[in-house]
Amino acid sequence: MNAPAEQLAPVLEPAPGEPEAAGQSLWQDAWRRLRKNRAAVAAGLTLLAIILFCVVGPWLSPWRFDVPDLEYGPQGPSLRHWFGTDALGRDLMVRCMMGGRLSLLIGLAATVVSLSIGVTVGAVSGYFGGRVDALLMRLVDVLYTMPFIFFAILLLAIFGRSLVVVFVALGAVTWLTMARIVRGQVLSLRNAEFVQAARTMGVSHLGIIFRHLIPNTLGPTIVYATLTVPAVMLQEAFLSFLGLGIAAPDASWGLLVSDGAANMTFLPHELIFPALLLSITLLCLNFLGDGLRDALDPRMRFD
Amino acid sequence: MPLLEIHDLHVTFRTPEGPVHAVDGVDFTLERGRTLALVGESGSGKSVSSLALMGLLPSPPAIVRGGPCLFEGISLLEAPEAERRRLRGNRMAMIFQDPMTALNPFLTIGRQLTEVLEVHRGVEGRPARARAEQMLHDVGLADPSRAFDQYPHEFSGGMRQRVMIAMALLLEPSLVIADEPTTGLDVTVQAQILALLKERAQKNEAAVLLITHDLGVVAGTADEVAVMYAGRIVEHADVDTLFRAPRHPYTRGLLQSLPRLDSTPKVELSVIPGHPPDPVRLPAGCPFRPRCRVAVERCAHERPALQEVAPGQRTACFVAEGA
Numbered sequence: 001m002n003a004p005a006e007q008l009a010p011v012l013e014p015a016p017g018e019p020e021a022a023g024q025s026l027w028q029d030a031w032r033r034l035r036k037n038r039a040a041v042a043a044g045l046t047l048l049a050i051i052l053f054c055v056v057g058p059w060l061s062p063w064r065f066d067v068p069d070l071e072y073g074p075q076g077p078s079l080r081h082w083f084g085t086d087a088l089g090r091d092l093m094v095r096c097m098m099g100g101r102l103s104l105l106i107g108l109a110a111t112v113v114s115l116s117i118g119v120t121v122g123a124v125s126g127y128f129g130g131r132v133d134a135l136l137m138r139l140v141d142v143l144y145t146m147p148f149i150f151f152a153i154l155l156l157a158i159f160g161r162s163l164v165v166v167f168v169a170l171g172a173v174t175w176l177t178m179a180r181i182v183r184g185q186v187l188s189l190r191n192a193e194f195v196q197a198a199r200t201m202g203v204s205h206l207g208i209i210f211r212h213l214i215p216n217t218l219g220p221t222i223v224y225a226t227l228t229v230p231a232v233m234l235q236e237a238f239l240s241f242l243g244l245g246i247a248a249p250d251a252s253w254g255l256l257v258s259d260g261a262a263n264m265t266f267l268p269h270e271l272i273f274p275a276l277l278l279s280i281t282l283l284c285l286n287f288l289g290d291g292l293r294d295a296l297d298p299r300m301r302f303d
Numbered sequence: 304m305p306l307l308e309i310h311d312l313h314v315t316f317r318t319p320e321g322p323v324h325a326v327d328g329v330d331f332t333l334e335r336g337r338t339l340a341l342v343g344e345s346g347s348g349k350s351v352s353s354l355a356l357m358g359l360l361p362s363p364p365a366i367v368r369g370g371p372c373l374f375e376g377i378s379l380l381e382a383p384e385a386e387r388r389r390l391r392g393n394r395m396a397m398i399f400q401d402p403m404t405a406l407n408p409f410l411t412i413g414r415q416l417t418e419v420l421e422v423h424r425g426v427e428g429r430p431a432r433a434r435a436e437q438m439l440h441d442v443g444l445a446d447p448s449r450a451f452d453q454y455p456h457e458f459s460g461g462m463r464q465r466v467m468i469a470m471a472l473l474l475e476p477s478l479v480i481a482d483e484p485t486t487g488l489d490v491t492v493q494a495q496i497l498a499l500l501k502e503r504a505q506k507n508e509a510a511v512l513l514i515t516h517d518l519g520v521v522a523g524t525a526d527e528v529a530v531m532y533a534g535r536i537v538e539h540a541d542v543d544t545l546f547r548a549p550r551h552p553y554t555r556g557l558l559q560s561l562p563r564l565d566s567t568p569k570v571e572l573s574v575i576p577g578h579p580p581d582p583v584r585l586p587a588g589c590p591f592r593p594r595c596r597v598a599v600e601r602c603a604h605e606r607p608a609l610q611e612v613a614p615g616q617r618t619a620c621f622v623a624e625g626a
Contacts, residue, residue, distance in 0.1 A: 009455075194405050197399055197470075199391070200396060201391060201392035201418070202392035202423060203392075207422065212409070216407070216409050
């Protein structure tokens with residue numbers, strides 16, 4: 001049993017031809033892995049192009065989103081209006097750009113809210129368990145029972161119609177599911193030996209939650225976050241459709257799609273363009289989310 | 304002053320069926336540089352004792368009570384949580400049973416090592432990396448700077464256990480608790496890991512509390528042995544005495560049940576009849592009495608205390624005392 005020191009010879013031989021691992025943090029490693037995923041890279045570039053199109057586009061276009069081209073009237077695409085015009089004769093391309101700004105902003109804001117509140121509440125709840133868990137989860141349950149539309153109408157009625165209120169209303173509902181997902185994940189990880197090992201090393205509770213547990217829940221979290229963006233965009237469209245969200249002449253993709261749907265028999269392009277932009281964005285988000293999930297899992301490294 | 308002094312340690316779990324006395328009055332002392340093996344079957348309270356010492360049992364449901372339990376002069380049961388956290392990883396460290404699950408799959412080996420330095424010493428960046436790589440080298444990993452950036456899943460079980468040992472000994476703690484450190488490993492790797500643990504601990508003059516049910520591991524590694532049964536130490540002696548002249552009938556039974564190289568083939572292994580008692584309903588008197596072949600009348604209603612039966616050998620058995 002008492003092996004001499006020679007027996008403790010080094011056991012890890014460097015694999016020949018393997019490039020030196022340069023990465024340090026999870027994020028640097030993830031970035032390297034993400035770049036190897038072609039679908040994710042293509043999706044990311046497309047998304048970037050759409051964002052650029054929406055943000056920069058309106059400044060370069062000769063048309064305004066809220067002024068109709070009266071000589072031209074409602075017509076399909078042409079060299080004068082690349083996406084055509086809407087039923088009132090307004091340039092559809094600029095309206096799509098402006099709508100994109102709003103939709104992307106809402107999607108992003110709601111996701112950030114959902115990630116920051118949802119992940120924190122879920123992780124704390126799952127890790128500490130007991131009374132803390134019961135209290136936080138009952139709060140989530142109570143908020144869940146509130147019908148989203150009722151809640152939104154209530155807020156809009158009290159504070160008046162504004163974009164901030166729409167953000168708050170959407171943010172308040174999207175973090176709930178996130179909290180439940182993260183709590184479930186943390187609950188299953190809380191008794192893992194590496195958590196106990198970290199505790200025997202004197203790591204504090206917060207250190208364990210933020211350094212050890214949350215990175216382990218990133219997979220499902222990211223996937224759910226990429227699903228949140230389209231869901232929020234559609235909910236915003238729903239609110240706008242009811243006349244509670246964005247008001248004309250402002251536009252969002254959801255609103256443009258619902259306008260287009262109303263006129264689809266005689267102005268089909270009015271539906272096709274915004275719907276196409278919305279679909280491509282959602283598709284790209286899904287591909288990107290999938291790529292991120294794989295990239296953030298170190299075990300997928302050599303696949 | 305001994306490094307670790309445990310007096311009358313009790314751990315009780317509140318359960319719907321009633322209180323479970325997982326540890327029921329354990330005493331021992333451990334000197335610097337010595338290795339004490341806690342031996343016993345599953346449920347005998349050996350792991351719970353060690354977790355209680357680390358202060359890692361969640362309360363509720365666990366209730367830890369007892370006489371003075373001193374570690375480096377600090378009363379473990381009375382120290383506030385912040386102070387105990389300062390001890391953990393710094394003065395007392397633990398090596399876990401399963402190296403496959405005791406490392407965080409999402410963090411690099413290096414990050415898990417430097418975290419300890421960061422938490423206790425405030426050392427970060429290059430100096431932390433240098434220290435961690437030195438430690439990885441000391442536990443026998445060939446290319447420490449490469450290992451530093453690798454993830455646990457890229458390592459074999461033996462290599463991960465080496466990393467665990469590196470992590471535990473990084474801050475040169477004076478007490479290392481090893482909870483079945485070789486259970487998940489091949490026999491050859493087991494020997495290497497035990498030798499490594501012993502060598503590194505001796506270098507730091509650290510005491511090792513080795514928790515195991517493998518008597519082979521005990522014989523090769525420990526200086527002293529404490530045999531646990533139903534939450535109590537039933538026999539405590541130095542390793543040679545215990546293997547040469549066991550006094551408690553349970554210890555004798557354990558040693559007799561080991562298969563031997565020189566035993567006649569096809570002879571049935573000797574076993575201890577019966578099962579360990581239900582910890583919710585411990586029998587009155589000696590808990591081993593229902594399985595004991597030498598039990599006397601007195602064993603049924605009186606519980607034997609740990610008594611010195613020979614120099615350096617303490618046994619909790621009326622029969623052994625009389626012998």
